[in-house]
Amino acid sequence: MLLRALCALAACASVARAELDETDYTPIVVPLAVRSPYLGAYLTGREDKTLVSMDPHFWTTLPLGWKGLLRVDGHTWNWMGNLTDWPAATNASIRHTASESGFTLTNDPPTVALHASFLSPVTPADLFRQSIPFSYLHLSAESLDGQAHDVDVYSEVNGLWLADEEHEELEWAVHEPERGTGRDFVGVRARLKHQRPFEEAYHNDLWSDEWVSTDRILQGDLWYAAQDVPGSTVRTTFAAGDDAMTTRRLFAESGSLRSVVNTTQPRPTRTRRAHNASLVLDEPVFALAHSFGRISPASPPEDRSALVAIGHVRDPLVQYMTGTSGHKEVVALRPLWASTFVDVAHLVGWFLVDYPTAKRMSDEFNAKLYADARAVESQEYAHVVAVSTRQIFMALEAVWDESVEGRDAREGLVTWSPLTGEPVPTMIMLKEISSNGNCQTVDVIAPILPFLLYASPTLIPLLLEPIHRYMASGLYVPVPPTHDLGDHYPNATAHNDFLHPNLPIEEAGNALCLQLAGMRVADPSTAALSAHERVSHWVDKASSKASSWAGRNKEAQRVGWEADVGVGKDHRREGARMARAQARERYALLKKWADYLEEESLYPGDQRTTDDFFGSAPNQTSLVVKGIMGLRAMSEIASDLGETADRDYYLDVSNRFRDTFLDMTVSKDGTHILGTYNNQSSWVTHYNLYFDKLFDTKVFPDSVYRMLDAFYPTVAQPYGPPLDSRFPDRAKTDWLAWAAALFPRSSPSSSSSRTLFLDALARYFRQDRNAVFGDSITPDEGWSVGFLSRPVAGGHYSLLGLAVLAQARADAAATTLLSRSRSSLSQSLLALAALVALTVVALVGARGVRRCVRRRSGYVELGGGRRRAGSRGASRVSVDGVWGVGSPRSVFELAELEDEGDEGAGEGEGEEESWRLRRPPQGGLSASAGHGGKRRD
Known part of the structure; x- marks a missing residue:
């Protein structure tokens, strides 16, 4: 154990010196500030992805005002946002x-x-930090x-961070440093004058001629703040509400x-000229300028750097329907951070101070992710999952659950505050980004499952x-789970x-598989670990982390x-633990x-699948697979909760359904699984089989996977096989990744x-x-066709x-x-003890027989004493006994009476027997009479 600990510490020390994965990877879209449904800034389009000539955009592709200037020795350069009045930086x-x-x-x-x-920051285990907007x-x-x-550096934001509509009126205020209060920063806060809680803006869609959401919330504040370090040589100044051109020219001068x-x-x-809309007359901006003074190669980093925070803050976050069938109530759910911080200013101050910790935690996650992705597949796969994160x-948005259910300690659905160390009752709310903005969509949570298992399993419950x-x-009213909790986020006002x-x-199968996955991600035992187990746990984790970061021992990491x-x-x-408690309660x-x-699932009616843009149809085999896996998941849940009758029942149903399904769906030529019953030309990408592989339930035989492995290359296009033969111009990136996991790692003799x-x-x-990233793509040319920037990227x-999950099973x-080994060892020890006891009893019994044969009365007890024979008041003389060294026998032995001592005495007539204590051989311990006879083993 000591050697393992020393090795782990040495490895950790080497890891601390290791650098992150430096790559030249430039994805389709470069995320900049991506933190909540209403804080999402990207560089979109164009191969070069240069900040200089591109405006950051919201995920909807509409522009945001985020621009920057660099001033060197009195000359000004544009470094962000295409400010063409100044030369472009490189x-x-x-x-x-x-x-x-x-x-x-x-x-x-x-x-x-x-x-x-x-x-x-990406801190998937620390959901409190992760939830800060x-x-x-x-x-x-x-x-x-x-x-x-x-050197001086300038950056600015504008009201487009709050709404797309330029006519919306803005209000603003400034926060200046308050020394010693936890609010040592300078910042500007802007908001729409007309606040509309829980309401998104709508506009007329030119394609559909319908009013649709712009996905911009008409509630909340934009914060743009800079850290103000006491004693720093960096001087930070601000502008709040001055016109953009006026502000930029002042900085340039x-x-x-x-x-x-x-x-x-x-x-x-923005206010535009009435007869020339391209000319902006007035645009209030919120800007920060950092004067580093004269820097040289010898200047310390703190004298030539600045830290800025940008955020979109709402309180409350979501409307949620609760109550009972006889009573409905809509409650306003507050953000998780409100459980710890008294106001936003304290939150901003802490967030800026927390930068080194957030940076370290994020870098550690990135390094581990790249190492793991390389271990299971390749560096290119690592890029895919990294850019998806x-x-x-x-x-996602975390809410503070102040309800009765949330306060009930038995629920145990909590996150932990990094400031107080205390648990905070929590729920996580989800917006179905882009497709229709639903709240808590079950079939959007399901594709994220692989990410949740890898990075943040507490998110599942x-x-x-x-x-x-x-x-x-x-x-x-309906029995199966609701598809979502509300037609448009942030209104979880249900149906x-x-x-x-x-x-x-789809939703019933998804919900059951999600529940099982949450229960199976680790040992849910809540028993306290022993000191030895805690040390072993720490050493194993440290060794694993060190190996993966250092790129060593990839097979074992x-x-x-x-x-x-x-x-x-x-x-x-x-x-x-939380998932199991939740399953027991529900x-x-x-x-x-x-x-x-x-x-319903063996012969599904005219239903849609998860990807409902394909339309509904009866007897879709993808739905049947989802139903079979949902039934098997219920059997496994019942097994984990000790419900043996239910375990056996749902296991039997899922097996019977599987057998019937395979009888009806294997094509006549034996090449693939049909997409719908009785349609020999139909097929689908059977991503729902992923659950069978994930849980290692082996519901479907290996022959099915070998058949599909050979089939998909025959229908593939440059960007993968279509999802459904009915619609050859659509594929899905999350389901491409799920389908890839059905087959073993590629080798010359294995999966194609x-x-x-x-x-x-x-x-x-x-x-x-x-x-932008879209999970719905054309398989022939790789165009993104809707479903933009959705969280289903977790399926990658x-x-x-x-x-x-394979590790969890191992x-x-x-x-x-180990438990069986311990049990076997315990049983062996018990058997040995029983054997020793029987041996002792046998020895004592044999001596008793001899005494009876020789007409001797009285006995010696191990740890006991001797009884005077013939005495009506059976008095007992105690003698202390221990096992002698090298001898399995008692230190006391009954000495044979000399014949001479018995002469003249009547047998059994009350005369005292003659006893003699004999010391055992090999230096056995002595004993004294008159003490309680407890044997020391």
């Missing part, structure tokens, strides 16, 4: 990780470099020619701003809880008395993000969903389909013609999720084996 390089996009920009000729790093911009300057230079608030407010985001979290709680209220459920088979939450609680065990509800699948699917996915992520983690098997 975008020298770009670096992308799972949490950060970094750019290096220089003047021309290059004498100074500006490093601009956009960090949206702010992102970082870190700016640092560097002399390239060895000379000293005067002086290198600083006036730090005054324009009191002419409210004003529209921030998009997943953009759809926290995402399911709002659905469970609403379904248990009785407000929803009370909704008589026609949407995607019922553990896949999956490992971290502790709260007071040393492993986040995987916590996730499994067990009756889960059974209802399984019973629905038994009734795995390589096919993964190559198609990687090719799409390098497709520079697309403006399919191979990593598969590896994590851990469970090892634990079971």
Whole structure:
């Protein structure tokens, strides 16, 4: 153990010196500030992805106002946002990780470099930190020619961060540093004058001629703030509400701003000339300028850098329907951070101070992710999952569950505050980004499952809880789970008395498989670990992390993000604990969903699948597979909860359905599984089989997977096979990844389909013609066709999720084996003790027989005493006894009476027997009479 600990410490020390994966990977879209459904800024389109000539855009592709200027020795350059009044800086390089996009920009000729790093922290085990709706911009300057230079850096935002509509009027205020209060920063806060809580803006869609959401919330505040470090030589100034051109020219002339608030407010985001709409007359902006002074190669980093936070803050976040069938209530759910911070200013101050920790945690996650992705597949696959990560979290918001259910300690659905170390009752709300904005869509949560298993298993029960709680209220009439909790986020006001459920088979199967996955991600035991187990746990984790970061021992490294939450609680065990407790509480509800699948899923009616743009159709085999796997998941859930009758029942149903399904769906030529019953020309990409591989249930035989492995290359296009033969012009990136995981890792003698699917996915992520990430694509040319920036990108983690659950099963098997070994050892020790006891009894019994034969009376007890024979009052003389060294016998032996001593005495006539204590051989211990006879083993 000591050697293992020393090795782990040495490895950790080497890891601390190791650098992150530096890559030249430039994806379709470069995320900048991506933190919530309403804070999502990207560089979109064009292969070069240069900050200089591109405006950052919201995920809808509409522009945001985020621009920047660099002033070197009195000369000004545009470094962000295409400000053509000044010469363009050179975008020298770009670096992308799972949490950060970094750019290096220089003047021309290059004498100074500006490093601009956009960090949206990824801390998947620390959901409190993850939920904070702010992102970082870190700016640092560097002399390239060895000379000293005067350097100033400027950046600005505008009202387009709050709404697309330029006529919306803005209000603003300034926060100046408050020393010693936790609010040592300078910042500008802007908001729409007309606040409309829980309401998104709508506009007339030119294609459909319908009013549709712009996906911009008409509630909340935009914060743009800079850290103010006491004693720093960096001087930060601001402008609040002055016109954009006025503000930029002031900086270009002086290198600083006036730090005054324009009191002419409210004003529209932009005011244009009536007869020439291309000319903007007035645009209030919110700007920060950082004067680094004269920097040289000898200047310390803190004297030539600045830290900025940008965020979109709402409180409350979501309207949620709760209550019972006899009572409805809509409650306003507050953000998780409100449980710890008294106001937004304290939150911003802490967020800026927390930058080193957030950066370290994010870098560690990125390094581990790249190592794990390479271990299960390749470097290219690592790029795919890395660029998908921030998009997943953009759809999620954590709410503080102040309800009675949330306060009930038995629920245990919590996150942990990094400030107080205390658990906070929590639920996680999800927006179905882009497709229709639904709240808590079950078939959007399901594709994310692989990511949740790999990085953040506690999210599984926290995402399911709002659905469970609403379904248990009785407000929803249909039996299967609701498709979503509201037609448009942030209104989780549900579908009370909704008589026609949407995607019922899909959602019932998804809900059951999600529940099982949450329970199986780790050992859910809540028993306290012994000191030895805690040390072993730490050493194993440290060794694994060190090996993966250092790129060593790839075959043996553990896949999956490992971290502790709260007071040393492993986040995987916590996730499994919460999921199991949730399943136990909602067990009756889960059974209802399984019973629905038994009734409906073998011969599904005219239903849609998850990807409802394909339309509804009867007897879709993808739905049947989902139903079969949902039934098998119910059997496994019942098994884990000790419900043996239900376990056996649902196992039998799923097996019978499987057999009938295969009899009806294998094509006549034996090449593939039909897409619909009795249609020999139909086929689909059977991504739902992923659950069979994920849980290792072996519901479907290997012959099915070998058949599909050979089939998919025959229908593939450059960007993968279509999802459904009925619609040859559509594929889905999440399902390409799920389907890839059905087949073994590629080798000359193994799967061709795995390589096919993964190559198609990687090719799409390098497709520079697309403006944004879309999970719905054309398989022939790789165009994104709707479904933009959705969290289903978590499905790209399919191979990593598969590896994590395989490890969990191996851990469970090892634990079971160890338990059996301990049990066997205990039984062996008990058997040995019994054998020794029997031997002792036998020895004592043999002596007794001899005494009887010799007509001797009396006996000696181990640890007891002797009884005087013939005495009516059976008095006892105690003697202390221990086992002698080298001898299995008592130190006391009954000495034979000499014949001479018995002469003249009547047999059994009350005369005292003669006893003699004999010391055992080999120096045995002596004993004294008169002490309680307890044997010391």
